[in-house]
Amino acid sequence: MKSDLYSLPTDSADFTKFCGGNLQGDHEACVELAAIPGAETAFALRDSKPEGAGNELRFTEAELDTFVLGYAAKRGLKL
Numbered sequence: 001m002k003s004d005l006y007s008l009p010t011d012s013a014d015f016t017k018f019c020g021g022n023l024q025g026d027h028e029a030c031v032e033l034a035a036i037p038g039a040e041t042a043f044a045l046r047d048s049k050p051e052g053a054g055n056e057l058r059f060t061e062a063e064l065d066t067f068v069l070g071y072a073a074k075r076g077l078k079l
Helices: 002-007 061-075
Strands: 016-019 030-035 042-047 057-060
Touching: 002 057, 042 061, 057 061
Parallel strands: none
Antiparallel strands: 016 030, 030 042, 042 057
C-alpha cells in the first residue's frame, strides 16, 4: 500500500488544521492532516500555507504513529 499513496488524489480530503507558535496570519505556524480518500489507514500532512497544497507528505497509519510517539518521547511529552 505504501508505494501507492502518492498516486491517490487528496483534492477531496478533509484536512484538519493544527496551529501553534507564531500566529500572526491566517496560515502562520500551521500544518494540516487528513485521511487519504480511497486508502485504508493512510494520511497526508502538509503546510497550511497555499503553496502547501499538492506538496503533501504521505504516511501509513503505522508510520505516522511511529513518528508521533517518537517525537513525543524525544520532547518528553506525555500522551
